[in-house]
Amino acid sequence: MSKDKEISVDIQNVTKSFGAFTALNGVSLDIRDNEFFTLLGPSGCGKTTLLRLIAGFEEVTNGAIHLYGQNIADLLPNERPINTVFQQYALFPHMNVTDNVMFGLLRLGHDTSKAKARVGEVLELVRLSDFADRMPSQLSGGQQQRVALARALAPSPKVLLLDEPLSALDLKLRQAVRLELKQIQVQTGITFIFVTHDQEEALTMSDRIAVLEGGRVQQVGSAREIYEAPENKFVADFIGETNLIDVTVSNVEKRKGSCVLPGGAQIICSAAEGALVGSGHLSIRPERIKITASGKGMLEGKTVRHIYLGTDLHIEVSLTSGSRVTVRMQNSTQIKIPNVGQSVGLDFEASSARLLVD
Amino acid sequence: MAELPKVNPEGSAKTYSGFGIPLIFPAWIIIGFFLVIPVAMMLVYSFLTKEFRGGVIWEFSISAYDQFFLYRGLFGDSPPVIEWTYISIFWRSIWQAGLATFCCLIIGFPTAWFIATRTGRNKTIWLFLITIPYWVNLLIRTISMKFLIRDNGPLNEFFLSIGLISEPFHIINTNFAVQLGLFYSYLPFMVLPIYAAVERYNFALSEAAADLYASRTVTLFKVILPTVRPGIVAGCILVFVPSLGAFLAPDLLGGAKNFMIGSLIEEQFKGAAGNWPFGAAASMILLSLVLIVLTFYARNQTKGQI
Ligand SMILES: Nc1ncnc2c1ncn2[C@@H]1O[C@H](COP(=O)(O)OP(=O)(O)OP(=O)(O)O)[C@@H](O)[C@H]1O
Ligand SMILES: [Mg+2]
Numbered sequence: 001m002s003k004d005k006e007i008s009v010d011i012q013n014v015t016k017s018f019g020a021f022t023a024l025n026g027v028s029l030d031i032r033d034n035e036f037f038t039l040l041g042p043s044g045c046g047k048t049t050l051l052r053l054i055a056g057f058e059e060v061t062n063g064a065i066h067l068y069g070q071n072i073a074d075l076l077p078n079e080r081p082i083n084t085v086f087q088q089y090a091l092f093p094h095m096n097v098t099d100n101v102m103f104g105l106l107r108l109g110h111d112t113s114k115a116k117a118r119v120g121e122v123l124e125l126v127r128l129s130d131f132a133d134r135m136p137s138q139l140s141g142g143q144q145q146r147v148a149l150a151r152a153l154a155p156s157p158k159v160l161l162l163d164e165p166l167s168a169l170d171l172k173l174r175q176a177v178r179l180e181l182k183q184i185q186v187q188t189g190i191t192f193i194f195v196t197h198d199q200e201e202a203l204t205m206s207d208r209i210a211v212l213e214g215g216r217v218q219q220v221g222s223a224r225e226i227y228e229a230p231e232n233k234f235v236a237d238f239i240g241e242t243n244l245i246d247v248t249v250s251n252v253e254k255r256k257g258s259c260v261l262p263g264g265a266q267i268i269c270s271a272a273e274g275a276l277v278g279s280g281h282l283s284i285r286p287e288r289i290k291i292t293a294s295g296k297g298m299l300e301g302k303t304v305r306h307i308y309l310g311t312d313l314h315i316e317v318s319l320t321s322g323s324r325v326t327v328r329m330q331n332s333t334q335i336k337i338p339n340v341g342q343s344v345g346l347d348f349e350a351s352s353a354r355l356l357v358d
Numbered sequence: 359m360a361e362l363p364k365v366n367p368e369g370s371a372k373t374y375s376g377f378g379i380p381l382i383f384p385a386w387i388i389i390g391f392f393l394v395i396p397v398a399m400m401l402v403y404s405f406l407t408k409e410f411r412g413g414v415i416w417e418f419s420i421s422a423y424d425q426f427f428l429y430r431g432l433f434g435d436s437p438p439v440i441e442w443t444y445i446s447i448f449w450r451s452i453w454q455a456g457l458a459t460f461c462c463l464i465i466g467f468p469t470a471w472f473i474a475t476r477t478g479r480n481k482t483i484w485l486f487l488i489t490i491p492y493w494v495n496l497l498i499r500t501i502s503m504k505f506l507i508r509d510n511g512p513l514n515e516f517f518l519s520i521g522l523i524s525e526p527f528h529i530i531n532t533n534f535a536v537q538l539g540l541f542y543s544y545l546p547f548m549v550l551p552i553y554a555a556v557e558r559y560n561f562a563l564s565e566a567a568a569d570l571y572a573s574r575t576v577t578l579f580k581v582i583l584p585t586v587r588p589g590i591v592a593g594c595i596l597v598f599v600p601s602l603g604a605f606l607a608p609d610l611l612g613g614a615k616n617f618m619i620g621s622l623i624e625e626q627f628k629g630a631a632g633n634w635p636f637g638a639a640a641s642m643i644l645l646s647l648v649l650i651v652l653t654f655y656a657r658n659q660t661k662g663q664i
Pocket of ligand 1: 018021023041042043044045046047048049050197
């Protein structure tokens, strides 16, 4: 039972179908108390659906959701100590900012003067104090989003669900609000379940990330685990950029794989769970590859083109086997950039490579 | 505060309003011809002298208004006292129209809600069903209703036959019959504007309310009703105004005791017993009442629309 106390939201083998379509398929997650937990995945993978199940707007088709050890299947949305920041804000159009934020507090029976003070606090937190009297229609998209955040924070819920709450903010504001959001989460001790399809957002803010795709959980782990040790091709490709190189696996033992690279070189690297002997894929991040003189690396190829990215450069190299590899290097005057058409060698540490499950 | 411009992602009508004046010209002509001129004539007639056998004599007089509000004895020479006959007819009409509006709202809102929340083709079918009876002329519908509810009509016979009652219900020539008539005549005018408002309602707002601990009742009163209010107000006006001036339902279903303004005015322009200036004066008073109601509505609208 003591283990249950640490778990805030326990999602047990949840399936959700809309008619014949299965939006979520056997999803199991244990979200810890006071955790910043992120659901990351491409559009349509079921992120919003999962949040709606937790909030109580949809019923699970199969499986169960426990909140601090209690099955919440029979609780209506208004009986769950959970608040939501909606993807489309859903601000009450006939109420000004203050009344919007105060709505939940009044429903919980706070008296007006206390509620007003609390509204002032949260508006301060989202930097909207000057807009307290505006109607939602008089706010920009980003301001509306912050009102939605303030409205959900005001009742101090046990769990806060955030459905892409930063999508309408510009880059600078988004970066600032990211830090603030993280700070708010640490200060308040509220469990955040944060939905995004922006992997950078997920990596910078989360304690743990669940990568979803096609209604299934692909991998759960810390930002570092997911980036450094992806379990499958989808995760490796979706989080950051990666090069997938066809290899022949000669042996897998204790999650180490021996692989033969296209040029004949052999390495032993970490392998994802379930990796098999035969043909496989090796994932190497672009920034982990170094360009060396021809004949001196693990792989051989010809430079195809340069892509300018500001602080960085991408060099595309076509391997002798035909597949392409991207190398990321700093855009600095210190480093010699190979010309297009030049033959080069590619080198990397065995610890930077990971053998994936298809 | 009301001066702040709106941020409107759907675009602003201002940009596209350039063609407004020429295109609205025909409408202005029609309104000018068929609305302003008749009303102006009524206003003029109400200050003329009546001629027996209908018609008017072109001589200024305020006797029509005098007759409406004041009683000066049988021969017109006693000190004036307030004449309650017409005021009470007006009062009864307002009351009847108000009650009919209320009934239409109570029945119409759930109906409109039901239709607006159906999906796809069902919506169209339900809307169609609501409007079908209105393809039949109002007079015919009112007469059929009279037939249905009379003492030995099908309604009573049905209730008698299943033993629900032992005496026939006496409905015809009562206030209740008038209510029934008004309610039935104007229900769609309530349903359609509310339907339009509910259709545009964003149900995510109900979810947001539930998420913020509002029960269903609180959500209805604090979120749904305020948001669809323009539709409700429009529906109430569309029912109240014609109910106030209605004469078919009160005439045919209500009998002499349940006389309403509409019938009173109609009488004045019918046959030799009529009194055109008096009818015109009563119309002007009715019109003023309606204008007062509409002014309140307009005020209300601008207040809500910040
Ligand atoms: N009410 C519904 N009826 C039928 N299908 C639905 C319904 N709601 C969602 N879906 C489907 O379920 C899948 C997941 O939808 P969901 O809204 O959870 O995606 P998402 O991960 O939040 O995507 P996005 O990043 O675009 O918001 C989609 O394919 C969607 O079409
Ligand atoms: Mg979504």
